Amino acid sequence: MKLCMIGTGYVGLVSGVCFADIGNQVVCVDKDKTKIDKLNFGVSPIYEPGLDELIKKNFLAKRLSFTTNMNKAISKSDIIFICVGTPTRKGSIKVDLSFVNKCTKEIFKYSKRKKIIVTKSTVPVGTGDEIESRKIKSTNSKNS
Numbered sequence: 150m151k152l153c154m155i156g157t158g159y160v161g162l163v164s165g166v167c168f169a170d171i172g173n174q175v176v177c178v179d180k181d182k183t184k185i186d187k188l189n190f191g192v193s194p195i196y197e198p199g200l201d202e203l204i205k206k207n208f209l210a211k212r213l214s215f216t217t218n219m220n221k222a223i224s225k226s227d228i229i230f231i232c233v234g235t236p237t238r239k240g241s242i243k244v245d246l247s248f249v250n251k252c253t254k255e256i257f258k259y260s261k262r263k264k265i266i267v268t269k270s271t272v273p274v275g276t277g278d279e280i281e282s283r284k285i286k287s288t289n290s291k292n293s
């Protein structure tokens with residue numbers, strides 16, 4: 150399968166590397182260029198036992214790639230995993246979904262065919278339905 154991990158932090162990077170190691174084609178995309186540059190040099194921005202070795206192995210096998218190019222990463226993939234941060238909103242106990250919302254918009258913008266979207270980020274119940282209804286609304290407004 151062709152998979153795209155949006156957000157190359159603890160969740161996106163570790164999951165993406167493991168998916169590549171079991172034979173999937175994985176592209177990890179992040180807005181943080183420094184992080185992506187490091188990964189393209191084979192340097193992991195985080196420590197997890199065995200992760201460096203698996204990054205090198207799967208990168209050299211061409212099953213794993215790293216980019217800041219959202220369009221390329223999304224359009225090539227069948228399944229998109231949202232793995233961006235969901236911090237607590239300043240001065241509130243509510244969750245800040247702005248990173249999730251931003252990358253959802255980009256998924257819709259760059260998807261020219263059907264994709265499966267998986268939300269790995271920690272989000273409130275109902276967020277998946279909310280994402281789906283945004284897609285339906287954007288399709289309806291294009292058709293009208």
Ligand SMILES: NC(=O)c1ccc[n+]([C@@H]2O[C@H](COP(=O)([O-])OP(=O)(O)OC[C@H]3O[C@@H](n4cnc5c(N)ncnc54)[C@H](O)[C@@H]3O)[C@@H](O)[C@H]2O)c1
Nearest residue numbers: 156157158159160179180181232233234235248252270271
């Ligand atoms: N760390 C854990 O063990 C863990 C476990 C379960 C769930 N989660 C959840 O998973 C999510 C991610 O956690 P994490 O620890 O990997 O976070 P992280 O901060 O390590 O990584 C998030 C990455 O997303 C990138 N990002 C943000 N917005 C982006 C955008 N629009 N486009 C591309 N990249 C973008 C950031 O640059 C960052 O590298 C959170 O919702 C967290 O609650 C984390």
